[in-house]
Amino acid sequence: MIAIIYGTRPEFLKVYPIILEAQKRSIELITINTGQHTSMLTEMENLFEFEPSYKLEVQSNQFSNSNLLAKLIDSISEVIKKENIDKIIAQGDTFTVLASSMVAFLEQREFFHVEAGLRTDDIRFPFPEEYNRRVVSLTSKLNFAPTQLSKNNLLKENISEDKIVITGNTIIDLLNHVLKKYEIKIEKGNDVFITAHRRENISENMYSICGAIRELALENPTINFHWSLHPNPKTRDFIFQAFNEIPENIYFIEPLNYVEAVTLMAKSALIISDSGGIQEEAPTLQKRVLILREETERPEVIECGCGVLVGTDKNKIKLEFYKELNVQKNNFSNPFGDGRSSVKILNKI
16 A cells, blocks of 8 residues: 655645546555645645545644654554555655655655755755755655756765656646646746745845845836745744835735646746745746745756846845846756656656
């Protein structure tokens, strides 16, 4: 029996194509939603009319990171034993994937890591994701690397080559599915799409980001800046504290479901974001993205000319904004895959 485990919205989006492919093949699955991020995740499941086999709801505002990890291990272990699961699939770098891999190792089950091999040079950055994904690689039966660079990262860490398979990234499978199903056209409009939510930016960095966006909006009154907010109240507090006056062409919007977000990005002139997922999606959408981070574990997006690291320096954000906005035509080949990652993953398992 195979279990697919996820606990956050990005994880669900990236394992959902695997679930669809498994259903096509009539593979018997147990799907486990750990509830690490409950509200946004349930919204996304509802969008795709999906009901998991289990909803564990492990999250609590009272939990420390250690509490959360312990609860995840205990809850996942209980289901794995009850259902007699012998194969576990999980994606990414959250505590859900770390706990899943630890349970698999301790209970002697096979663990398959989707989106393996992403790395920065600092195990503490991003925290705790970099630690999580390095640990997970150690005991995975197979590491499904999205790109050659990801594979190289794993080889440097002495992960055996026969435990690494390059598959591309499953988010491209989902993106192609959504573009086709909802007939979303990719065109260059007059809007800029913005997100900012990463832990390292919920600080003074957010004031600098907001300062850059405010000045750009004032300097470009004919451009609409659509800022998709994150549900984290701390993130919102920093953003709204930074704007003593909001220009009329900045629109703060509530968290979007995946189809809404793709629709907005598909018609934007430019994207400004610290999201990892958006870095993967942007080449398919033929959009340049200013990356609000000092480094990225997805350098392929920079190498293909689609992404630019701008960090949180106000002047650099503005400088690159004007350079990228004036590029007349984009022609990117997505380095993160051809949309058949789920097929490759299930074939190998």
